[in-house]
Amino acid sequence: MSSRGRWVLVGALLAPAVVLPLWVSLFDREDPTLAGLPFFYWFQLLLIFVAVGLTVPAYLLSQRAERDDRVRHGLPPRPGEED
Template identity: 35%
Template sequence: MSDTPEVRPPVVTPVRVIIGLCLVAPFVAMLWVGSYAKTDPAFIGIPFFYWYQMLWVPISAALTMTAYKLWQYDQRSPTAPQGGEAK
């Protein structure tokens, strides 16, 4: 017998799906340029194209923080798969 640990496929849980959505949302919002390639509505004189992108900076930070906190929660939960094998 070999001493190498058994390799298991990754487990998809609802928490991990939410984490993925939190991390993908900013990319989708920024890569879908047609949705914000316009000048109206302006906000305090700034065209929509610019303020929409700048609005996503704090939103992206909040979503990334949320994903990180959910990942920590998922790693601490008793049902989460453990990284090492017990001997």
């Protein structure tokens, strides 16, 4: 996969973590409850785990894409390293 494709995938992975919490009408209700918590509370807590689950692979992909971009431009794979 090209580094451009990796960056697109990083954006696609991060988009739900940004859009879902901002889409208030999606979780603006009380039912169903879970262990006595209204839906809007436990759904937001669930979104934390979803965001972490999407952010970790996005971070790893971004590291790989950045390394490939640096090499393609004739730079060392990591900043501060000599050739």
